[in-house]
Amino acid sequence: MPALILMALVGLAAQLVDGSLGMAYGVTSSTLLLAIGTNPAAASATVHLAEIGTTLASGVSHWKFGNVDWKVVLKVGVPGAVGAFLGATVLSNLSTEAATPVMSLVLLALGAYLLVRFTLFGLRTDRQHLPLRKRFLTPLGLVAGFVDATGGGGWGPVGTPALLASGRLEPRKVIGSIDTSEFLVALAASLGFLFAIGSQGVNFAWVLALLLGGLVAAPIAAWLVRHIPPRILGSAVGGVIVLTNVRTLIRSDWVGLKNTPTEGLTLAAIAVVWAAAVVWSVRAYRADQAAARAEKVESTGTEATAVAATPA
Incomplete structure (x- = not known):
């Protein structure tokens, strides 16, 4: 029972982050499952099965809040599904030790x-409101879908920054569209894993716990997307993922430094860098907000002066 409660809390936290940032549900959940020794293919399959429900709920919630561009959803989601199916097939054919x-x-x-x-x-x-071309969205979807299935997450970390960096869609619609299209990716990846490995190693109680936690968080996250600064949240989540996976690599046969002073020093150094990154993001966000307020005040003052100078 404690393990199921932990899974539900992870699903809730991951969906809060994913729904408000447009990424990190799969990466966060898969990182936890790998850390407790789950087979990589089974971990990715577990997460993607849960995501079928969470992404559907998230998509509906974002749609109700007006955060979805349906043209983008289709143009990036369909090739994303193809890439996810291929990625699931590749990961399922790797040995556990290698994967x-x-x-x-x-x-x-x-x-x-x-x-x-x-x-x-x-x-x-x-560059907002300029059109997003199919020749950009199709390869983006293929790559993001493949990475998502092979890495247990990656649809958002690849797709969301790419769309944000293009500057052609307002951030809330980038996040809402990526979250909504992820339903197609999760469905295709789940089918790929089920065809390749069946239900071997998949704990359906964990799937249900992750799903329930995500369902609770989905509507909250869709509302929070207008209020939580993506810059700060992105730094916080990125640090968690880096720290956890460096720990996994250090303890793997590739490196073999489990329970050594080198492991402790490496993780401590990463934690310091992570904390500094979050502090930097908070200060940068506050500086941006202050600059925006100053610009607004200056603009208002200029308009008032112009009105006062207008002859009656």
């Missing part, structure tokens, strides 16, 4: 990207 460090490397890369992307860079807004 664990490989999967951790994928998750580590995604976590590092999140940490750097959201700590050091802001979001472009000067």
Whole structure:
């Protein structure tokens, strides 16, 4: 029972992050399952089965709050489903010993990207409402779907920053569209795993616990997407993913430094960098907010002066 409660809390927390940031449900959940020794293919299958329900609920919630661009959903979601099915097939044919460090490397890369992307860079807004071309969305969907299935997560970490960086869609619609299209990806990946490995190693009680936690969080996250600064949340989540997967790699046969001083020093150094990144993001966000307020005050003052100077 404690394990099921933990899974439900993980599902709730992961969906709160995913629904408000457009990423990290799969990466966060898969990282936990790998950390407790779950077979990589089974871990990814477990997460994707739960995501069928959570992404459906998240998509409906985002749609109700007006956060979805349906053209983007279809153009990125369909190729994403193809990539996810292929990725599930590839991961299912790797041995457990080979797949664990490989999967951790994928998750580590995604976590590092999140940490750097959201700590050091802001979001472009000067190109919003320009069209997103199919020649951009199709390969993006294929790559993100493949990474998502092989890494146990990655649809959001690949898709959301790419769309945000394009500056052609307002952030809330990027997050809502990526979350909604993820339903197709989760469904295709789940089918790929079930065809390849059946239900071997999949704990359906864990699937249900992750699903229930995600269902509770989905509508809350869709509302929070307008209120939580993505920059701060991205830095926080990226740090967790980097720290956890570095620990997994250090303890793998590839490195073999489990329970050594090197392991402790490495994890401590990463924790310090992570804390500094979050502090940096908070300060950058506050500076951006202060600059926006100053610009608004200046604009209001200029307008008032112009009105006062207008002859009666």
